Amino acid sequence: MESENKIVPVLELKDLRKSFGENTVLNGFNLKLYKGENLVVMGKSGSGKSVMIKCLVGLIEADSGSIRIKDHDITKLGQKELDILRTEIGFLFQGSALYDSMTVRENLEFPLRRHKKKLELKGHTETLVIEALTNVGLADAIDLMPAELSGGMQRRVALARALILKPKIILYDEPTTGLDPITSKEIIQLMRTIQDTYNTSSLIITHDVDCARVISNRMILLVDGINYAEGTYQELIASQDPKVQAFFKN
Amino acid sequence: MGKTKTILDNSKVFFAEVGDISYFTARFFREVFKPPFEFKELLRQCFNMGNRSLLLVVVTGFILGLVFTLQSRPTLMEFGAESWMPSMVGISIVREIGPVIIALICAGRIGSGIGAELGSMRVTEQIDAMEVSGTNPFKYLVVTRIVATTLMLPLLIIIGDTVALLGSALIENLKGEVSYLLYFNQVFDAITYADIIPATIKSFFFGFAIGLVGCYKGYYCSKGTVGVGEASNAAVVYTSMLLFIIDFIAVFITDIFF
Ligand SMILES: Nc1ncnc2c1ncn2[C@@H]1O[C@H](COP(=O)(O)OP(=O)(O)O)[C@@H](O)[C@H]1O
Ligand SMILES: [Mg+2]
Numbered sequence: 001m002e003s004e005n006k007i008v009p010v011l012e013l014k015d016l017r018k019s020f021g022e023n024t025v026l027n028g029f030n031l032k033l034y035k036g037e038n039l040v041v042m043g044k045s046g047s048g049k050s051v052m053i054k055c056l057v058g059l060i061e062a063d064s065g066s067i068r069i070k071d072h073d074i075t076k077l078g079q080k081e082l083d084i085l086r087t088e089i090g091f092l093f094q095g096s097a098l099y100d101s102m103t104v105r106e107n108l109e110f111p112l113r114r115h116k117k118k119l120e121l122k123g124h125t126e127t128l129v130i131e132a133l134t135n136v137g138l139a140d141a142i143d144l145m146p147a148e149l150s151g152g153m154q155r156r157v158a159l160a161r162a163l164i165l166k167p168k169i170i171l172y173d174e175p176t177t178g179l180d181p182i183t184s185k186e187i188i189q190l191m192r193t194i195q196d197t198y199n200t201s202s203l204i205i206t207h208d209v210d211c212a213r214v215i216s217n218r219m220i221l222l223v224d225g226i227n228y229a230e231g232t233y234q235e236l237i238a239s240q241d242p243k244v245q246a247f248f249k250n
Numbered sequence: 251m252g253k254t255k256t257i258l259d260n261s262k263v264f265f266a267e268v269g270d271i272s273y274f275t276a277r278f279f280r281e282v283f284k285p286p287f288e289f290k291e292l293l294r295q296c297f298n299m300g301n302r303s304l305l306l307v308v309v310t311g312f313i314l315g316l317v318f319t320l321q322s323r324p325t326l327m328e329f330g331a332e333s334w335m336p337s338m339v340g341i342s343i344v345r346e347i348g349p350v351i352i353a354l355i356c357a358g359r360i361g362s363g364i365g366a367e368l369g370s371m372r373v374t375e376q377i378d379a380m381e382v383s384g385t386n387p388f389k390y391l392v393v394t395r396i397v398a399t400t401l402m403l404p405l406l407i408i409i410g411d412t413v414a415l416l417g418s419a420l421i422e423n424l425k426g427e428v429s430y431l432l433y434f435n436q437v438f439d440a441i442t443y444a445d446i447i448p449a450t451i452k453s454f455f456f457g458f459a460i461g462l463v464g465c466y467k468g469y470y471c472s473k474g475t476v477g478v479g480e481a482s483n484a485a486v487v488y489t490s491m492l493l494f495i496i497d498f499i500a501v502f503i504t505d506i507f508f
């Protein structure tokens with residue numbers, strides 16, 4: 001079963017390169033995400049993790065390399081096809097990125113506006129919003145503004161928004177940054193629950209070793225713009241390579 | 251030698267910026283006529299802008315009318331020309347002072363607001379979030395705002411002009427014992443379509459400039475909270491400059507045709 005899933009990755013980056021002027025950020029990065037797994041990419045702050053994940057969904061144009069999601073080469077897709085493909089991917093942004101001029105409800109409805117036709121029943125939007133909020137345990141925050149929520153609650157709402165179209169792939173950009181340890185644990189727990197309920201494949205970017213230990217099936221270390229080391233948490237922590245060890249110290 | 255290089259560098263940056271903003275403008279015109287249209291967001295923006303600037307425009311306009319009339323009275327009296335007051339004030343406010351002052355106020359109020367709002371949305375990745383959820387952020391955020399300022403500025407300027415004339419009439423009424431009816435009769439006698447039409451066309455361009463520069467600065471805001479402050483500040487500075495340039499061109503063209 002396991003090996004069967006591993007034949008075709010749902011998401012694949014090959015030889016991804018990206019520079020900003022003189023600053024080379026990604027220098028031939030490779031990654032394969034298989035169905036149902038939690039893949040963690042670790043890297044220092046500023047090592048290009050966010051750039052990599054944004055290339056994945058076409059927010060940043062890569063200089064070269066191929067990006068495949070479910071048999072589509074996203075560098076070759078038109079705007080319409082790209083938008084359709086994006087509905088199958090949930091994206092949790094580093095700082096939650098809730099729209100601060102909208103209520104929680106409007107935030108969650110936003111990804112649905114382009115899919116109104118599919119939701120012909122009028123009550124359907126409401127049902128989806130409430131369902132998504134209930135999943136993250138915040139059903140009663142529906143009419144609040146983001147500014148009225150704590151950091152942890154904002155992150156949950158952002159997660160609900162990422163999940164509202166029931167994506168099969170979820171990309172997390174530092175899901176626990178800026179949160180206290182207890183709230184971080186809650187968010188990680190929530191991520192695991194979501195993974196179990198929806199059987200999603202997740203790509204998690206973090207520099208939080210605890211988060212990586214708890215959630216990862218497999219890890220990639222991003223160093224100097226390449227996938228420097230790969231393996232399970234146990235394998236990597238046992239590594240003798242000083243660059244790898246640097247991640248697990250302190 | 252060092253100095254020459256700085257000036258050269260600066261002008262390079264300047265022309266690169268002019269290029270970028272031209273591209274931004276072209277993109278606006280490409281997307282503004284293409285469905286889907288974001289009417290709801292457009293209305294919301296119009297309402298917000300009007301709501302936030304109305305009081306400011308009314309107060310400024312009123313004081314402008316008061317002060318302008320008070321200051322001109324002695325000079326006109328010296329020549330025994332007080333009876334020219336309504337037409338003089340009317341024409342200068344409608345043609346020039348009203349539009350420019352109110353556009354400058356709105357550059358400070360609306361333009362900087364747009365710069366800061368879009369800037370913080372860029373920095374906190376809200377614009378990216380919009381894009382991945384299948385909504386074109388340029389259309390939703392930029393096009394609606396530019397259209398809203400273009401439509402709202404003429405309206406605010408008409409309101410400001412009217413209030414300024416009321417202020418002026420008040421002074422004339424108190425000091426010169428001119429009735430309001432007589433005052434406005436004289437104003438409307440003096441003002442012609444040749445005053446109103448160019449001024450209105452000019453106000454649309456003022457509105458467009460305020461929206462365009464605010465959006466441009468905010469949309470391409472650099473990372474960090476410093477970037478947001480800079481975007482908001484630059485929006486006001488560049489818009490103000492642009493307003494005078496537009497005004498100059500408008501006056502020049504009006505001079506030829508009217
Ligand atoms: N839009 C951009 N323009 C220029 N440089 C950028 C841009 N986005 C990111 N960078 C640079 O890319 C590098 C990696 O950034 P990022 O991916 O955000 O790091 P992190 O791994 O912490 O997420 C940084 O040096 C940053 O300055
Ligand atoms: Mg990052």
